[in-house]
Structure formats: C-alpha cells, structure tokens
Amino acid sequence: MSKFRRRMAALTASAAIALGGMVALAPQASADVYCSYISDSARPYVSPNQNNDAVKQAQCLILFESGFGMNHAVQVDGQYGQETYAGVIWVQHCNGLSEDGIVGPKTWEKLYNPNYACQRFDN
Template sequence: MRTRTHRLALVCGTAVLATAGLVTGAPAASAAAAETHCNIIDDSARPTVSPGDTGDAVRQVQCLINQYSKYSYWVEVDGGYGPQTLEGVHWVQTCNATTGGADGIVGPSTWSALYAPKTACALSS
C-alpha cells in the first residue's frame, strides 16, 4: 500500500509541475501551455523585429509562430531571435507571400500574417 501511495504522489506531483510549466524539454508540454492567446505584448504593438533582437516582441513572434502552426513547427519562446526563430519567420513569410519576401524581418506584412494567417498555411498537428 505504501508503494502505491508513493507512486500516486509522484504521478500527481509531476502533473502539477507540468501544469505549472516547471517541467520543460518536451515541445508538446510547452505547446499546450502556449495554446492560449499570445499576450506578451499588446496585439496593436507591432515593432519591427529582426534577427539578433531580444525581448518581449520576439517572444510574441515566437508564441504566434507556435500558435499559427498548431505546434507542428515549434519554436522555443525564449525572447532571442536566433536561427530557429528565423526559420519559423521564413516559413510564415514564404507561405503567406508577405511583402518583402522571406527576408526574416518581422514588419507590418509579417505581423499581419502572424495574426491572421492563411488557413492553407497552418500545419496540421
């Protein structure tokens, strides 16, 4: 009985940690947490974001890429615009034929695509 109680406590404790976002490493766990609306910055705040940038606007881009792709294309939401984010931005820009092409710069056209992507562009999970 004692072993079963300990096992149950371990399973429940892990579930609580995963729900709180304290267990990381698996994209599916992070993706589930990101399923809610990306509200890192106000939706109307859309500064130009470029490779090498850091901060909340980059986190918003990363979150929107994850939301947009339905988690088939997962990007770490870490606030650093590195190679993984660049690849995700290129994917969004190419699929939506944004103004300026796939230049990796998140300007007005790319922000619009992130907030209102073409249905055909969203990847299935």
Template structure:
C-alpha cells in the same frame, strides 16, 4: 442491461466530443492574445534577426501555436537561427509583402495573427 450499456456509451461519447471542442485552439487574434500575451496587440514593433525582446517572444509564440511550422521554437525572446527559420516559413507560406526577408513588419505580424488556411494549424 442493453439500455444501460447504450446510455453509458452515449454519455461517454458526448463527454469525449465535448472535451475535444473545449480544448480545440482557435487561430483568431483574440485566442492568440490570450495564449501569446507577451506584448499588447497594438504594440507590434518591427522585429529583426539578433533582437532580444518581448516582441520576439510574441513572434515565437504565434509561430508555435498558430502556424503550421513543423518545429517548436523556444519562447526565449532571442531572435536566433531557429526563430529566423520559423519567420521565413511563415513569410514564404503566406506570401507576405516584401517576401521572405526575416524581418517581422506589419505584413508578417498580420499573417502571424491570421495565417492563410493552408499555413495555419
């Protein structure tokens, strides 16, 4: 009886750990591309406040799933105040080139895909 309980407990623990490992997100670019696939990885245009595009959706998705920004941003493609707050957070946390200007250029794109460890989930 004791052996059977131990076997059940061990198999339950193994399944629980395996489930956590399978569901764990990765902050790598390939993982970001598979979950945030609004634009091609090679198509990273400069994004400004007021823009409405698939590139803005990409920015919103990357902030939501790969940065430690504490609020969820609707992935609607509209670069409004909520998106601006998230972009400023990413820029400030990561110390992007050009500072926190709200414009998503090459430095910010780079940190959206590969945030500093303290700025990632």
C-alpha cells in the same frame, strides 16, 4: 480554434468513443490567451539577434497559429535565433511576402491573421 485543431479534437474524441471510452476535451487554448507578451496593436519591427518581448510575441504566434509549430520546436524565449528565423521565413514564404526574416507590419498581420492553408503536416 483553428480548423486543424477542431479536426484533431473531433478525431481524438471519435477514436476514444470507438475504443469504448469516453473523453472529456478541454477547451483549446488560443494564441490570444498565451500570446500576450505585447499588445496586439504594438507591432514593432523584429529582426535576428534581438532579445525582447516583441520577439516572444512573434515566437508564440509562430508556434501556436502559423502552422510552423506543428513540426518545429520554436522556443518562446525572446531570443531571435535560427529556429525563429526559419519560422518567420516560412510564414513569409507561405503568405507570398518578401522573405527577409524581419517581422514588420505585413508579417505581423499574417501572424495575427494566419492563412490556415499554411497549416500542413509537411512544413
């Protein structure tokens, strides 16, 4: 679970208790559970206008792990369109990678091992 998600869970629990209620927090689902469209070791190049499971994997990781999904509705549909492109560019920019919109080895690495400093509210 990311630091952000842990903080939000703690804040939610604190608020509920402060309001006199009890809250049962379900365990946070990780990207490992939901992002299983391709093997973690299978990292093919993904680029605009593709439609496949590798695109779904990238979209899922962008949505759940990169921080981009906090303020953007990336659809995990396998179609590499404008929102996916924006997410890939954001991940590349935030991690100091070449901003080409192509998910190659370096971008996959950042998607699987996100820079949590990138998770902010104004992305």
